[in-house]
Amino acid sequence: MKRIYFDNNATTPIHPEVFDAMLPYLKDEFGNPSSIHWAGRNTRKVIDEAREKVARLLNCDVGEIIFTSCGSEGDNLAIKGLVESKRDKGNHIITTKVEHPAVLTTCKYLAKTGFDVTFLDVDNQGMLDLDQLKKAITPKTILITIMFANNETGVIFPIEEIGRIAKEHNITFHTDAVQGVGKVPIDVKKLNIDLLTLSGHKLYAPKGVGAIYVKRGVRLVPLIHGGHQERNRRGGTENTAGIVALGKACEIAHRDMEQEIKHLTALRDRLEKGLMGKIPHARLNGHPKNRIPNTANISFEFAEGESILLNLDMKGIAASSGSACTSGTLEPSHVLVAMGVSMEASHSSVRFSLGRGNTVEDVDYVLEVLPPIVEKMRSMSPLYSAATGGAANISFTESGSCSH
Amino acid sequence: MYSEKVMDHFSNPRNVGEIENPDGVGTVGNPACGDIMKLSIKIEGDVIKDVKFKTFGCGAAIATSSMVTELVKGKHLDEAEEISNNTVADALGGLPPVKMHCSNLAADALHAAIEDYKKKHTK
């Protein structure tokens, strides 16, 4: 069976060049980078080289990169580490309602421990109102943490302007750029970013490695106290193979960026136009222009997301959904809810996130396979009327014996 | 995550559709996640002669809908009334714990349809 992977915002496969680069550090090159002998010297050197490669992609200095174990650790370190170091200056944090749980849950936790948190709204295209941001700032605001690009819709926030606003008010600005790094150019200096999180497994490195950029002069209290690794900012013997992989992935992202943007934009637009053209009642979730090039989030009303995913999976196609039925908590996607997307539409949302390995044939296969799937699900749906080609007239009673 | 039996009923659902001039109809919505099922029945001499469903919901919701129609077809109303969500889930070889609520939908739609029939036919 064909296997088509359209879930690259969840995780990416490892780039073959990345795999080759990291392999020696899982085999013969095992030394502890802190050791002074031959075994440690080489691993120290390759970690320094990897740090340079990450720094080059972001346009920062090598001393401004801290390696972590994942994006979630990076977000926790940046946010908790910063607010703890600035606790005497204030207790107010500004974020948005559409952040990844790694930021959202961290902020909610801090709200329980004496911090005030403002969660900014987004409009129906997933965009921020910068006036609302400005109005939210108080003399006690110590951190603005706003994501670079949304993992569900791909919407990119106006990072440069947010950075400028933060700078004008002398507030530290952190951005969770896990979905931006490697996909679009990011220059932390130009964008006025103080702290930035990235994660290896979203840019063709393996799981288990990430990094944060910490602008020189920004103080963080460590999350992991321990040895002197990462200049005392993160204890723990370095994950040499993972760090080498991340360095290689950043080097490749830098090298191939322009070409990949073109490749992914062309495929994504072909997929999106094709699906919207072939399937009635299909609606795009998110701003049509301000987006990373690989993401399309579309609602196919009257067909439920998990059912669509299962059908796609039977055809070898991997995608994801913001439907309540796929969430485990039975809550619809908090991102789509914040955008004011109706319960019905979020229920029928499907996210396609493309990657470097995808081809025009992959897209055309989905364009062939998905319309009959949606049609089948709709023909089984009491919400859809084939006669009118739209919403059915239906009233129902709530299931009484629900255990929730 | 789903058993083979669930996937079988999901990919080849039995008795999909709506009965014309049904004797009873049950339409229920799931307060947990917002899904909806509509079940219509045809009754002859207190026996369920025909049954059809339409469901908007996840894989488990569709599979349990399909299974409940198979379980009740040809059954006496008294027997059909005994069917609970656990009966349906067991017949499918079990459901993941987070999906047990979906089987309520199928059982409730069945009971609502029977109730609807009884209400109409005692008048």
Ligand SMILES: Cc1ncc(COP(=O)(O)O)c(C=O)c1O
């Ligand atoms: C925007 C965003 N932030 C943070 C994370 C967490 O990254 P990790 O899985 O490496 O912890 C993700 C991963 O889904 C993400 O998409």
Ligand code: FES
């Ligand atoms: S119908 Fe929503 S989880 Fe099953």
